[in-house]
Amino acid sequence: MSTAAVPHDTAAHAQAHHEHIPFIRKYIFSTDHKVIGIQFMFMSLFFLLLGGLLAMAMRWQIAFPYNETAGFQGQPLPGGDLLPETMVVQGIMLPEFYNALVTMHGTIMVFFAIMPLLVGVWANYLIPLQIGAPDMAFPRINMMSFWLAFGAGLLMLASFAVTGGAANAGWTGYTPLSINDLYSGVKTGQQLWALSLTILGFSSLMGSVNYITTLINMRAPGMTWFRLPLSTWALLITSILILLAVPVLAGGLIMMFFDQTIGTNFFKPETGGQPLLWQHLFWFFGHPEVYILILPAMGFVSDIIANGARKPIFGYHAMVWAIIAIGFIGWIVWGHHMFMSGMNPMLGGFFMVTTLIIAVPSAIKTFNWLGTVWRGNIRFHTPMLFALSFVALFVIGGLSGVPLAAAPVDIPLHDTYFVVAHIHYVLVGGSLFGIFAAITFWFPKMFGRTMNETLGKVHWALTFVFFNLTFFPMHMLGSGGMMRRLYDPTQYPHIASMQDTNIFITWCALILFAAQLIFMWNFLWSLFKGKLAGENPWEANSLEWTAPSPPPHGNWGDRVPVVHRGPYEYSAPGATADYQLQTEAPTGQPLPATH
C-alpha cells in the first residue's frame, strides 16, 4: 500500500458494491462500528458538559455558602431562579439538592461521560480499524449496546424530574442511605439510579463481548498479538475487566433495587441484612472500574507519544505486560476504598500491600513513556501536548495515591478533599486529557477534516493551567481536614479558615469550564469547516491510517490489509520515511496498489 495519501481511489474502490442505505439505517440505527462510535461520542460529550455544569453549581455553593453565624452571606446561584423551590430557595441551594449534585456529578461523569468516551467511542471506532477487520463480530449487538446506553442515559436524566429529585446518596450509593428514603428523602430518584446503571451495565457487557471476540478472531493476516498497537491491547484488557466486573455490580444493583422496591432486606440492618455487603460488591466492581477508566487512555497516549516523538515506544513488550499486570492485580485491591469501614487491620494490611504493588506496573509505563520521548524528534501538535501532560498529571495523581494506599495515613485522609484531589488528577488529568488527546488525534480519520491547531493549543494550555490551579490546592484542603460532600464548609471553624482557598478553587474551576467551550467550538466548527484531511495526516503507522478519511462501510472494501510489521517503526534506519505503515512490505518498498 502506498504511503502517499490517495483518498479518492481507495474510497471509490471500497464503496463500489454498496447499495444505497436509507438515512435511518445509515446514521440512526446503524450497525457500522464507526457510526456507533461517533454516536457514543456525541452522547458522552453531552453528558461531559452536563456533569461539568453540575460541578460548577457545586463549586458555587462551596465558595459562597449562606452561614449567618459565621458571617458568610452567600451569593445567589446564577440561574438558580430557573430551578424549583425544592432545589434552590432565594438563590441559595438546599443541602439535599447539593447532595444530589454531588451524586449526579460523580455518576454522570464516571458512567456516562468518561467510560463511554474511552470504551464506547474508541473500542468501537478503533478496534476493527486497528486490527484490519471490516466491522465488529456482532454488529447488531453493537447497535443494541448503544441504544441501551442511550436509554439508560434518559432514565438517569429523568431522575432529576421526579418527586424527591435525583439520587443523593453519593455516586457510590452506600446502603442503607440509598435504600431508605426516610434518611435520604429520595425514593424514585434512587430507584431510577439503580435501574439506569443496571441497563448501562448490560450495554457495556454487550460491548465487551463484541470487542473481545472481534480482537481474538478477526485480525487481518499478519496481525499477530505483538504487532497490535498499545491502544488495542489496552482496549482488550479493559474489555476483559468490564466483562468480569460489571456483572458483580449488576448483581449488587439488582439487590439494591429489590430492597428499594419489593422490600427484600439484603442491605437492611434492622432485619439481618448487611450494609457492608453493598460496599464489597460495589468496590469489587469499583476498583477494576477505575482501571477501566485509565487503561484505554494509557494505550492512546502510548500510540500518540510514539507518533509525536517519531520513535518506537520504549519497551513495547513491557508495556503490554504492564497493562496485563494492572488488569490482573486490580482485582485484589478493592479494600483500599474501605479502610475505614471497620475491617480487621490485618486485612487492611493485605490491601495496602497489593495497592502499593500495583503502582509498579504504572511506574514502568511512566518510565517507558519518558524513554520514548528521550532524544525524539518531537512534534508538539495538540494530541502530543495532551499526551505529554497526561504523563505528568497522571504521575501526580498516582503519587497522591501512595499516602492513600498506606492504611494508617488513610485514616485522616479518607473522605477528605485529598481523595477528591487524587481522583480528579487521575480522572481528569489522566483520563480526560487522554480523551482529548485521542479526539484531536483521530478526529481527521473520523470526519475527514482536521481540527484547528491554534484553538487546540489554546484549549490545551488553558485546560492544563486551570486544571492544576483548581485541583492542586485540594491536597492542602484535604490534609487540613476538609471533608468530602460538604454542603457548607464554613460551619466548621477549621475549614472556615481555609475558605479563601475554596473561593480561589471555584473561580479557577469556572474558568476551566469556560475553556472547554473553546474545545466545543473547535470540534463543532471543524466538523463542517475544518481543512480536509488525507489518509494519514499525522504520518502514523497503524492500520487505521491506511483507510480513507473517513473510512467507508467495510473499511477497506475487498482489499483486506496484510500486516508485515509492528506499529512502532518510526525513524527506522534505512527506511525512506521516518514512519512505516504496518502494511508496508518487508523490503521497505511500498506494495503495488493492486495487492
Added chain:
Amino acid sequence: MSTAAAPSMEHGTSSFGVYNLKLGMWVFLLSEVMFFTGLIGSYIILRFANPDQFAVPGAVLNVPLTALNTFILICSSVSMVKAFADVQAGNQAGLKKWLLVTALLGMVFLGIQAIEYTVLASEGFVPMAERYAAHGRAGGHETLGGPLYGTTFYTMTGFHGTHVSIGVACLWWCVFQAYRGRYTANSHGGIEIMGLYWHFVDLVWIILFTIVYLI
C-alpha cells in the same frame, strides 16, 4: 462450522480456531459466571452472618419435588446434546425431535418452579422482609428461618428461572428455524451456542440446588 461474520473469517488470524458465535457465547458465559458468583457469594456471606435466619434443609422447601426438577433439567441437557449430535450428522428429523423435547422439558422445569413458588408463598415464605412468615411444610405456628431466607432464595432462583425462560424462548426460536431448514451438517453454529447456554444454565442450577436446598 460457518460463522456469523463471513468475509474476514476466511482470511483472519484467530487464536483459538473457534468461530465468532461460539467464542462470543463463551465470553458471554464468563460474564454470567461472574453474575451468579456475585449473587451466590452474597448468599454465602449473608448466611454465615445470620445462620439462624436459614431453616434446616427440607423444613420449608420441597426437596423431593425440586430434586425431580433437577433431574428433568439434566435430562433436557441430554436431549440438547442429542439434538446437536443429530444436526452434526445431518439428521434433520432427529434435530427437530430433540430440540422439541429440550424446549418442553425446560417448560416443565419452569412450571414446577412456578408451582413451588405459589405453594411457598401461600405458606408465608415470601421475599418481602416485612411479610415473611414461613411456617414450613409441616405447618405449625412457629416461623422457620428469617427474612433473609426468603430474600436470597427468591432472588437466586428467580434469576436462574429468568435465564431458563430466556433459554426456552431461544429454544423455541431454534425449533422454528430448524423447521425452516436453517441448520445443516455444515452450518449449525446456532445449535451449538444454544447448547452451550443451556448446559450453563443447567450447571448453575446444580450448584444452586446443592447450596440452597441440600446444605
